Amino acid sequence: MIRILALAALVACNPPRAEVRGLMAETPGCVLVCSEAGVPVDANLPDSPESSPDAAPDAALVAIDMAIPWPRTVITAGSATGPLQGADGVAYAPSGAIVTGYEQGNASAMAREIIAGVWVTEMTGVGSAIEAAGGGDIDGDGTEDVAYCGADRCHITFRGSPNVTVTIAATIGHGNAIQLALADLDGDRDLDLIVGARTLSATTGEFAAYANPGGAAARTSAWARAVIDIAGWPMSIIPLDVDHDGDIDLVTTDRAKLNATAATAAGYTSVWVRYGASWRERTVAGWVYHPISPPAGACPVGNPMCATKTPGDQMMATVGADGLTVYSCTSSGATTDSRIVIHRATDASWLTWTTTVLPPAPNVGHCQSVGELDPDGDGDLDLLITTWKANELPLSPADAPKWGVYWMRNDGGGAYTPGVVDVEGAKWDDFVTRGRCAISSEQLNPAGGAGVIGLCPPGASL
Numbered sequence: 001m002i003r004i005l006a007l008a009a010l011v012a013c014n015p016p017r018a019e020v021r022g023l024m025a026e027t028p029g030c031v032l033v034c035s036e037a038g039v040p041v042d043a044n045l046p047d048s049p050e051s052s053p054d055a056a057p058d059a060a061l062v063a064i065d066m067a068i069p070w071p072r073t074v075i076t077a078g079s080a081t082g083p084l085q086g087a088d089g090v091a092y093a094p095s096g097a098i099v100t101g102y103e104q105g106n107a108s109a110m111a112r113e114i115i116a117g118v119w120v121t122e123m124t125g126v127g128s129a130i131e132a133a134g135g136g137d138i139d140g141d142g143t144e145d146v147a148y149c150g151a152d153r154c155h156i157t158f159r160g161s162p163n164v165t166v167t168i169a170a171t172i173g174h175g176n177a178i179q180l181a182l183a184d185l186d187g188d189r190d191l192d193l194i195v196g197a198r199t200l201s202a203t204t205g206e207f208a209a210y211a212n213p214g215g216a217a218a219r220t221s222a223w224a225r226a227v228i229d230i231a232g233w234p235m236s237i238i239p240l241d242v243d244h245d246g247d248i249d250l251v252t253t254d255r256a257k258l259n260a261t262a263a264t265a266a267g268y269t270s271v272w273v274r275y276g277a278s279w280r281e282r283t284v285a286g287w288v289y290h291p292i293s294p295p296a297g298a299c300p301v302g303n304p305m306c307a308t309k310t311p312g313d314q315m316m317a318t319v320g321a322d323g324l325t326v327y328s329c330t331s332s333g334a335t336t337d338s339r340i341v342i343h344r345a346t347d348a349s350w351l352t353w354t355t356t357v358l359p360p361a362p363n364v365g366h367c368q369s370v371g372e373l374d375p376d377g378d379g380d381l382d383l384l385i386t387t388w389k390a391n392e393l394p395l396s397p398a399d400a401p402k403w404g405v406y407w408m409r410n411d412g413g414g415a416y417t418p419g420v421v422d423v424e425g426a427k428w429d430d431f432v433t434r435g436r437c438a439i440s441s442e443q444l445n446p447a448g449g450a451g452v453i454g455l456c457p458p459g460a461s462l
């Protein structure tokens with residue numbers, strides 16, 4: 001237990017979503033200095049929450065009515081027209097600002113809390129069908145910039161007077177660069193760009209890295225691309241020094257099987273070979289793939305993790321505070337086949353795993369993202385789950401009443417009970433945590449989506 005708590009303290013320094021934006025490499029000795037990451041910490045929370053259930057709560061439980069939706073805080077309101085349509089995902093910049101891509105608005109934005117409770121949103125660039133954004137000082141001039149990717153490749157807006165936006169060269173024929181992360185992959189102390197891309201039909205995809213030319217040259221010089229691995233439909237890229245050797249590795253999920261032609265060309269015998277959750281170890285010889293999800297061929301029909309496909313679509317992942325847990329979830333054609341998947345490494349090598357599959361709450365839609373949150377403050381980490389119900393509006397009558405966001409209360413003994421968070425929304429995306437609250441984006445409902453939304457249990461605030 002002591003070792004686990006020590007790991008938790010180290011990782012809690014930079015929660016995964018903030019850490020991936022590059023701070024970890026720049027503050028390798030950072031331990032429990034969470035303010036350096038600019039990520040506010042709720043003083044009411046215990047220092048080292050535990051994701052592994054234990055016998056009893058570690059702190060007083062804050063009672064939360066499991067059936068009552070949580071109040072919303074609007075950070076950036078969505079719009080039925082213009083660039084603020086269709087907020088698609090949220091990510092922390094190191095300062096604590098929230099960056100977001102707008103898929104239907106073809107834009108990116110950064111929301112900053114200028115004084116407590118007052119958020120100002122700045123549009124930071126335009127593109128096409130922007131599905132991911134990341135923030136950090138990419139050119140090292142002291143001002144945070146915004147990288148964003150979508151149907152017409154990736155862009156970076158260097159914020160300043162005036163803003164300068166550059167377009168990064170396309171990945172392999174890709175109409176859809178749909179995931180990104182910023183981290184210093186090459187150790188030269190600037191943020192490099194990691195992209196997950198696919199073609200529109202998900203026939204050929206890849207994870208690729210683009211090296212930052214450095215300083216002002218980041219604005220004017222080509223960003224050299226290096227392929228990390230073939231992919232089907234990338235859903236997560238989480239830079240993290242998994243093996244604690246000082247360089248950044250990558251935790252990923254891949255939603256789709258490989259295209260057979262692409263798999264064959266790459267020398268693979270199975271189209272499922274890169275499916276699901278995995279991590280890629282950075283070595284001097286290149287990237288080494290390590291599965292987290294059961295590997296290809298290990299997901300027999302009837303295994304609930306496989307859902308109705310073989311396997312089901314595996315969606316967005318998060319890394320637990322203990323540094324040993326990876327959460328993901330599956331989605332499939334039938335919402336009842338969505339599953340929450342908890343992968344726990346059996347030791348710090350991250351080479352062998354146990355898998356726990358939890359059924360979703362009834363009638364909640366397809367799982368999109370799952371991760372830890374402790375809204376009741378008792379020190380046992382609960383789960384927050386975002387879902388999607390349909391990609392088009394209006395929702396079918398069968399979809400309309402389903403929950404958009406819910407949580408699963410961890411009783412400390414390994415049992416989880418579902419509770420309502422938000423009952424509206426056609427498509428909630430990934431989320432970041434803030435104290436007892438979460439910040440997510442609702443992309444489609446009402447038309448243009450609700451925007452970037454804080455969700456706090458009654459009595460808590462962002």
Ligand SMILES: [Ca+2]
Nearest residue numbers: 137139141143
């Ligand atoms: Ca900058």
Ligand SMILES: [Ca+2]
Nearest residue numbers: 184186188190
């Ligand atoms: Ca770098």
Ligand SMILES: [Ca+2]
Nearest residue numbers: 241243245247
């Ligand atoms: Ca490493």
Ligand SMILES: [Ca+2]
Nearest residue numbers: 374378380382
């Ligand atoms: Ca709890």
